[in-house]
Amino acid sequence: MNNTLKDTQKQSSTPQIDLPEGVPALQTIYFYITEGCNLKCRHCWLAPQYDPKGSKYQNLSLEGFQSIITQAKDMGLHSVKLTGGEPFLHPDITSMLEYVKQEELRVVVESNGVLVTPDHAALLKSCKNPFISVSLDGANAETHEWMRGVPGCFDAAIKGAEHLVDAGFKPQIIMALMKQNVDQIEDVIHLAEDIGAGSVKFNIIQPTSRGKQLHEASENLSVAEFIELGKWVEETLSKETKLRLIFSHPMAFRSLHNLFGENSVGCGLCGIKRILGVIYDGSYALCGIGEAEPDLIFGHWKKDVLKDMWITHPIINQIREGLPDKLEGICTKCIMKNICLGSCVAQNYYQTKSLWSSFWFCEQAYEQGLFPTSRLKPQGETVADEELII
Amino acid sequence: MKQKEVKYKKNPSVVLREEFDDWGVLFDTEKGEGFCINPMGIYIWKQLDGSHTNQDVLKVIKNTFEDIPNDVEAHVNEVIEQLVQHELIL
Numbered sequence: 001m002n003n004t005l006k007d008t009q010k011q012s013s014t015p016q017i018d019l020p021e022g023v024p025a026l027q028t029i030y031f032y033i034t035e036g037c038n039l040k041c042r043h044c045w046l047a048p049q050y051d052p053k054g055s056k057y058q059n060l061s062l063e064g065f066q067s068i069i070t071q072a073k074d075m076g077l078h079s080v081k082l083t084g085g086e087p088f089l090h091p092d093i094t095s096m097l098e099y100v101k102q103e104e105l106r107v108v109v110e111s112n113g114v115l116v117t118p119d120h121a122a123l124l125k126s127c128k129n130p131f132i133s134v135s136l137d138g139a140n141a142e143t144h145e146w147m148r149g150v151p152g153c154f155d156a157a158i159k160g161a162e163h164l165v166d167a168g169f170k171p172q173i174i175m176a177l178m179k180q181n182v183d184q185i186e187d188v189i190h191l192a193e194d195i196g197a198g199s200v201k202f203n204i205i206q207p208t209s210r211g212k213q214l215h216e217a218s219e220n221l222s223v224a225e226f227i228e229l230g231k232w233v234e235e236t237l238s239k240e241t242k243l244r245l246i247f248s249h250p251m252a253f254r255s256l257h258n259l260f261g262e263n264s265v266g267c268g269l270c271g272i273k274r275i276l277g278v279i280y281d282g283s284y285a286l287c288g289i290g291e292a293e294p295d296l297i298f299g300h301w302k303k304d305v306l307k308d309m310w311i312t313h314p315i316i317n318q319i320r321e322g323l324p325d326k327l328e329g330i331c332t333k334c335i336m337k338n339i340c341l342g343s344c345v346a347q348n349y350y351q352t353k354s355l356w357s358s359f360w361f362c363e364q365a366y367e368q369g370l371f372p373t374s375r376l377k378p379q380g381e382t383v384a385d386e387e388l389i390i
Numbered sequence: 391m392k393q394k395e396v397k398y399k400k401n402p403s404v405v406l407r408e409e410f411d412d413w414g415v416l417f418d419t420e421k422g423e424g425f426c427i428n429p430m431g432i433y434i435w436k437q438l439d440g441s442h443t444n445q446d447v448l449k450v451i452k453n454t455f456e457d458i459p460n461d462v463e464a465h466v467n468e469v470i471e472q473l474v475q476h477e478l479i480l
Contacts, residue, residue, distance in 0.1 A: 235411075
């Protein structure tokens, strides 16, 4: 009966830091360190340039990376995420990992696994509390490579994941779901078990960049299909495997025991108020969305002092002050909004140019009568005591 | 009166939403606050009708469920305390 009651509004605690009152710590930086990627995934929300060797396109400089971390450490930084493009394509990835290790920051890496070597794996493992995910969009080469656009990338990704397991990781496998691969969910779980993964995360394809084209071509799954799949993964498949299974649909669609129970997979909450993105050209941004949405770029490491930007930037302050109260649409009716925070502000802004828009998935579900009624605010509902007595 | 002798009653502005997995949400319609509650919490909540003390609730639980943990009383008291703290019961 421990943790019987969970405050659905509770957010993570703030460490003591030297920032003005009301300004949250900058706890995590998402570094999108490469403009290029060695794969050509048809569903990518960022659409990086295809660059198999990592030499054609822009990379965040090591100098910039170190400067930003140095500044942010005084602001409460405790972890970094390295992503891209493909982070292992970056020519200085080893130096970056060594720096993160030296600074004793937690590190999370999102990779397609193709370029991961035993040395990378060992170095990453020696960092503080490291975590890595490897994308596998199919249980066989045909499907995975159809999704990812480059022959040979399936075997290479498996090899990369095996290097990680050999180094002591239980990597997370991430599978982006669409019509072409939805029948391989169970096979991917079995493959992940065979590899030695620790969890499998199923991602919904966002209608951003290449993902938007997929949505327009109706290659994406419908909201109704996602909701059904989510229930199947959470309630059936998760009981058949020792791996943690995470289905990344919005919080309103996830079971409470899955969010808060003893063996919960957690909220998957985007800590938007305590996170900053840095993109490959050295710009500060809301997250990687800065690559597609110039409105959401807040400055540049060479021109702007990070702390000043974090304290004063108008959009950052709007988000700080406006979320979750200003959220619109279905969010005004949803009882999860205080912890969900609109699911993905970057995605919402990309579609509507408003920071306060609700998430497309929730909106469509509501319009189609698929939004869970138990997660909607009661409308003039009263409950007499006697109705509740057993 | 000792706290354990109090007979709590549900706050009339709080709505319980039970879900398919027996978990639920207690939603305070006045404050606009929601609290996730697990199945045993819901069971305790349902006992709090203004005529049951903590000890009464404990007794019902002991008579209803098997494999009750030794520290069940502390858990029941803790749940009720949290419900009081958030003014979900009065």
